[in-house]
Amino acid sequence: MSTDSKEAEQALTEQVVASFAGTPDERLRTLMQSLVRHMHAFVREVEPTEAEWMSAIRFLTDTGKMCDDLVRQEFILLSDTLGVSMLVDAINHRLATGATDTTVFGPFYIRGMPERAYGENIAFTPGTPALVHGRVLSTDGEPLANAVLDVWQTAENGMYSGQDTEQPHGNLRGRFRTDAEGRYAISTIVPVSYPIPTDGPVGRMLEATGRHPWRPAHLHFMIDAPGHRTLVTHVFDREDPYLGSDAVFGVKPSLMVDYRECPADHELARRFGFDGPFREARYDFILDRS
Known part of the structure; x- marks a missing residue:
């Protein structure tokens, strides 16, 4: 990967982080900016293909579909099994x-x-x-x-x-x-x-x-x-x-x-x-x- 490409990717991350700078709630601002930094770092580390990324989106979509208000909470189960x-x-x-x-x-x-x-x-x-x-x-x-x-x-x-x-x-x-x-x-x-x-x-x-x-x-x-x-x-x-x-x-x-x-x-x-x-x-x- 060229130096220009790496710099462009890092610039994208900083642009997204900066977009939350005006968040009125300080704690929410911290959470959102940290989330962006860590998610972007994960993507740069594993370099998912577009097909893999869409599989991840489908996985999360399916997880939401398995949740209801009374008995089943698949997102809690996911959180549990990931520690x-x-x-x-x-x-x-x-x-x-x-x-x-x-x-x-x-x-x-x-x-x-x-x-x-x-x-x-x-x-x-x-x-x-x-x-x-x-x-x-x-x-x-x-x-x-x-x-x-x-x-x-x-x-x-x-x-x-x-x-x-x-x-x-x-x-x-x-x-x-x-x-x-x-x-x-x-x-x-x-x-x-x-x-x-x-x-x-x-x-x-x-x-x-x-x-x-x-x-x-x-x-x-x-x-x-x-x-x-x-x-x-x-x-x-x-x-x-x-x-x-x-x-x-x-x-x-x-x-x-x-x-x-x-x-x-x-x-x-x-x-x-x-x-x-x-x-x-x-x-x-x-x-x-x-």
Whole structure:
């Protein structure tokens, strides 16, 4: 490439950057100018053919077509599988405060799920019965009463309610509140490993690059308490084979739990209404003050 060509390309970049110089919002101006510089640098580095660039445009167009307002968000899935979601999460939670580690939000959260009583069963489909319980605390050890835990997980078929129209409304979802001592209890089923959806552009990307689509078994939590930062996290099954190769890079060692076996005559079985053997997992959440 001639020196003149390189200079012309760089001049184009600077012209586009300058076009945003009058953006009234300073943060937006920074974002747009940085985006242009990095995108132009990427294009100069890889030198895509026009056909490759149109393939990229079609990929993004197809990604948008797979999104809806309620259940499917293919752009979140794309961000997750490229590690961008976890990078944004890490940047926004850099301070080592002792609070529970965060992780990705995921694309299958549904607002407005039913309020559940302490220990209520959220599983309307078969699975290995489980009790997940513990406390919600502040970083100074203070129990957080009336904290709201929004919970969701997949059924044994590896799909979320809403995503799977055969599941009852609200299956394996619900909003729990802590008691005066900050305690919560959820009757559910042991979560299972599952593949992220592969019927869209993200699935085609994973296949083309030789990556698997599997996520290790986990339970999603979004926890709110007055005067504290909202916590979005997962609790993972420590025995899951995909912990080291999560398709969305969301695993952190501090978020792993054991699902220990409990017999039908266990004291917890009587308290929470299990009529046979079940698994128990304990996890305490620690929230940062806002």
